[in-house]
Amino acid sequence: MTQIKSNTTMGAMWGEASSRGQPAARGSWFSRARYAMFIHWGLYSHLAGVWRGQSYFGNGEWIRRNAHISREDYAAIAGEFNPTDFSARAWTQLALDAGMKYIVITAKHHDGFAMFKSHASAFNIVDASPFGRDICAELAQACRDAGLRLGFYYSQTQDWHEPDAYGTDSSKPPTLEAFQRYLDTKARPQVRELLTHYGEVALIWFDTPGPMSREGSQALQDEIRALQPNCLINSRIGNGLGDYVTLGDQEVPSTGHDGLWETVDTHNDTWGYIAHDTNWKSAREIASRLVRVVARGGNYMLNIGPDGLGRVPGVSSDTLRQVGRWLRTHGEAIYDTQPTAALDLPWGDLTRRGDDLYLHLLEQPREGRVILPGRFDHVGEAHQLGVGPVACRVTPQYLELTLPRTADPAMVPVVKLRASMVHSAQERMALPGMACRLESSRAQLVGCRVVTRHWMEKFGDWKYRECIVDMAPTSSSATWTMTRLGEGLCSVDIEYSAHPDEAGHTIWQLDINERTTPFPLFPTGNYLTREYEMGFERLIFRSYRIGLFHLGAGPHQLTLTRLTGSHRVDLHALTLNPVVA
Ligand code: JFZ
Numbered sequence: 001m002t003q004i005k006s007n008t009t010m011g012a013m014w015g016e017a018s019s020r021g022q023p024a025a026r027g028s029w030f031s032r033a034r035y036a037m038f039i040h041w042g043l044y045s046h047l048a049g050v051w052r053g054q055s056y057f058g059n060g061e062w063i064r065r066n067a068h069i070s071r072e073d074y075a076a077i078a079g080e081f082n083p084t085d086f087s088a089r090a091w092t093q094l095a096l097d098a099g100m101k102y103i104v105i106t107a108k109h110h111d112g113f114a115m116f117k118s119h120a121s122a123f124n125i126v127d128a129s130p131f132g133r134d135i136c137a138e139l140a141q142a143c144r145d146a147g148l149r150l151g152f153y154y155s156q157t158q159d160w161h162e163p164d165a166y167g168t169d170s171s172k173p174p175t176l177e178a179f180q181r182y183l184d185t186k187a188r189p190q191v192r193e194l195l196t197h198y199g200e201v202a203l204i205w206f207d208t209p210g211p212m213s214r215e216g217s218q219a220l221q222d223e224i225r226a227l228q229p230n231c232l233i234n235s236r237i238g239n240g241l242g243d244y245v246t247l248g249d250q251e252v253p254s255t256g257h258d259g260l261w262e263t264v265d266t267h268n269d270t271w272g273y274i275a276h277d278t279n280w281k282s283a284r285e286i287a288s289r290l291v292r293v294v295a296r297g298g299n300y301m302l303n304i305g306p307d308g309l310g311r312v313p314g315v316s317s318d319t320l321r322q323v324g325r326w327l328r329t330h331g332e333a334i335y336d337t338q339p340t341a342a343l344d345l346p347w348g349d350l351t352r353r354g355d356d357l358y359l360h361l362l363e364q365p366r367e368g369r370v371i372l373p374g375r376f377d378h379v380g381e382a383h384q385l386g387v388g389p390v391a392c393r394v395t396p397q398y399l400e401l402t403l404p405r406t407a408d409p410a411m412v413p414v415v416k417l418r419a420s421m422v423h424s425a426q427e428r429m430a431l432p433g434m435a436c437r438l439e440s441s442r443a444q445l446v447g448c449r450v451v452t453r454h455w456m457e458k459f460g461d462w463k464y465r466e467c468i469v470d471m472a473p474t475s476s477s478a479t480w481t482m483t484r485l486g487e488g489l490c491s492v493d494i495e496y497s498a499h500p501d502e503a504g505h506t507i508w509q510l511d512i513n514e515r516t517t518p519f520p521l522f523p524t525g526n527y528l529t530r531e532y533e534m535g536f537e538r539l540i541f542r543s544y545r546i547g548l549f550h551l552g553a554g555p556h557q558l559t560l561t562r563l564t565g566s567h568r569v570d571l572h573a574l575t576l577n578p579v580v581a
Contacts, residue, residue, distance in 0.1 A: 026230045027243055027260050029149070029202075032336040033101035034294050035327075037320075038153075038264055038303040039091070040106050040271035041135075043077045043113050046308030049274030058459030058532075060305065061272030064111050064160055066459055066532060071161065071168075078113060078128040086135060086310025088142035094304075094312060095148055098320035099327030101335070102149035104205050104301065107136055107194055109153070109272075112161025116198075120189035123161050140198040149202035152194045156187050156206050156220065156237070166211050170533060173211070183216060188223060195227040203231060205246070209238025217241045234262070247298075248454060251464045252289050254441045256296035256339050263293045264301045267316050269461045273305040280315050283322035287412045290323070290334065291360040295349035297339035326411045329386040333358035333414045342374060342424040344442055346434050348412075352421075358385075359401070359415040366433035368403040370415065371485060373429045380418030390415050398429060398485075430576060432486035438558065438574040440468045440478070447476035453497070453570055455539045459532050465497070465541060467570035471562045479559045480574065487552040489579045494560075495572040497541045498523045506565030510546050512558050519546045521569060541572060548579060 044061045051067035058066070064074045095103055108114045114124035116136035126134050136152070143150040157179075158167030164174050164182035174182070195201055204224055209217065217239040224231050235242040244260030247253060252263055267286070268277045281289070286302060293300040304320070306312050327334065337351040337358065347370055348362035355378065359370060375396060382390040382401055393400040401415055430436035440450050448471045454464045468478050492510065498521050505520040524540040558574060 027232055030232060030244065030260055030299060031297075033149075034299055034334050034337070035100050035290060036102045036104065036262075036299060036301040037091075037095045037098065037100040038104050038271075038301045039306065040109070040153075040273075040303055041306045041310075042106055042109050042115060042272065043074065043081055043111060044109070045083075045273040045306060046077055046081050048308060049270070049276055055276055056274070056459075057277070058270060058456070058461050059272065060270040060274040060277070061106075061109050061111070062459060063272075065167070074111065075123065075128075075161065078123070078125075079130065081125070081129040081308065082131045083135075083306075083308060083310035084131075086131075086133075086138075086306075088135065088138040089145075091139065091304075091306075091312070092142040092146040092148055094317050094320060096146055096324075098324040099331060100148075100302075100320075100324075102151060102202055103139070103143060104151040104153055104203065105136065105139060107152040107154050108159075108190060110155045110158035110160055110167055110208070112159040112165070114190060116194065118190055118193055120186050120193065121161075136194070136198055144199065149200075150198070151203035151205055151232070152198075152201060153205040153207065154187075154191055154194065155208065156183075156191075157211055158208050159186065162186060167208075179211065180216075183219075188220065191220065191223065192227065195224060195231065201228055201231050203234065204237075205234050206237040206242075209236050212238035214239040232260075248452075248464060249460070249462045251452075251454075251462070252292050253296060253298075254344070254439050254466055256298065260299075261297070262299040262301055263289075264303065265289060266303050266461075267305075267319070269458055271303050271305060271460070273307045273313070275307070278315070280319060283319045283326070284411045286319065286323050287326055288362050291349050291351075291362065291412060294334050294337060295339055295351050295360065323411070330412070330414050333360065333385065333416070340421065340424065342372070342421070344428060344437075344439060345372070346428065346430060346436050347371075355418055355420050357417045357419055357421070359417065361403075361409075361413040361415070363434065364409065364413075365403065366431070368405060369431060370401040370403065371429050371431055372399040372401070372417075373483075374398060374424040375422045376419040377422050378418070378420050382415055382417040385414045385416055387413075390417075392417065397483075428480070428482035430482055430484045432484070432488045433578050435578065436482060436490075436576040438480040438482065438576070439466065440572055441466050443468060443478040443480050443560075445476075445478055447472060448478065453539055455536060456532075457538070463539075465539070465570065465572045467497070467572050468560075469568070469570055471560075471569070471571070472566070473562050473564060477559050477561045478571065479557060481555060481557050482576075483555045484551050484553050487550070489548060489550050490576040491548050491579055492546045492558075493543045493575045493577060494519075494521070494546055495541055495543045495575070496521060496524070496569060497526055497539045497572070498569040499526055499567050501565055501567040503565060506567070506569060507563040509561045509563055510558065511561070512549055512551070513556055515549070517547055518563065519544075539570070541570075543575075549576075551576075
């Protein structure tokens, strides 16, 4: 089976999340579901991103590590944790209202605190908190009543409460014998408890597999298969096992992956509740990220971070419900759909079910014109979901759709079109008046390659850029082809990140058809940091305007070459932006 490799390896702890799983029947519900709720809830929610008067930023569920809270002080928080506003039914109702089809909750995160009754460790919500209720049991019952599937997140290598586990002090990892003792006395017994006390479990969501041995991952997987053969396992079990790939956090890929895979995403910039993190994604941003993931064949699992009393922040629940209202009229374009080969469209993305194509308009088309490159047979009626009929003109190279003017377009307008795609054009088609983005992953490369650069802004707030790297002077090139459906003036802007260099800048060359334009690229200010006890590089990307170009209708070829310098420059994308004279 094709080994699916995620784009990101994050050093020792995060591990290479890949999976050769072949879930077959066990995973059919997963690919139909497409959209899920992730819930990060634990003792960290009670701290809300603040410790002893100081605010912390990034992943709230890491506050024990980032605020250097002692084991004793953190364990004492359990004695204050009393989420009297918790209601499992309120959460399942929110998931239903949001249009989400399954829920995954943190049963035990890296802090070691179990949100369920456990005989393997008294450090759990029933035995160690005044709340004394098994919220996983209540949520399991509420999910059964609501017709939702339930999965459990379990951190199988990091456990900051247990000296025999990883993560407490990265400078002093446990011995192999100690870690095996942790697996044998806590991790595996707790996974067994989750798979025997809470009814049918849809999936176990492991995390940070880094130090797991192949035998360790295999033993966990064998145990799960023996207890609940239909339970899916994500790739963060480690060592290429599992049934589906979990990409890097918050990673929305430009291309799809084979087999089952998911993107997991925060709603603001943290998984666990932080009172001062108000950087919420809007409903349209969430719908757009959902579309982009589903159009590439993945599932999108969006997180909520309830507070220490069990309340879901109002902005979070309101936004999820707004997306849910959109899904009530547009869900047929998301659930149980398949990806198509037509990617990288200037106006948005395409999903398919049989001969029904769904055009998701992430960019508002000028004059309502939408071009779908490719050759199509049996073109039938077209209509905008929730609005009405759409005019459709067929040419041998593309379909042209003209949308009715609507005062208030849906969050993401979707056109449903019955047609069988005979051939999907790979080159980009640029419409006058619309930006045309040439991603690094779509270039023909000579003497260079594409990698995913990733870094953290705030802790755990991961950023990703697919970039062309290793371009050498004169011997490397990156070429894009695109077709303009009308002449026009446009700027060509390059988005890149560059390390400092002694010359102050490097010189590059852009060839558009026969026209050659040299241009400089300056350092963008990347820097190495040792924040969060992790050495990593913080990348800074900027956009640089190479120049203005008048392009006629028809095909064009754009080629980038490097003329000077050898230090690292990461090229993310070229964008042709229309310029209204
Ligand atoms: C992990 C956790 O550390 C975090 O607290 C949260 O639960 C998240 C969903 O999962 O964070 C990761 C794990 C893997 C990657 C990035 C963040 N990765 O491989 O890019």
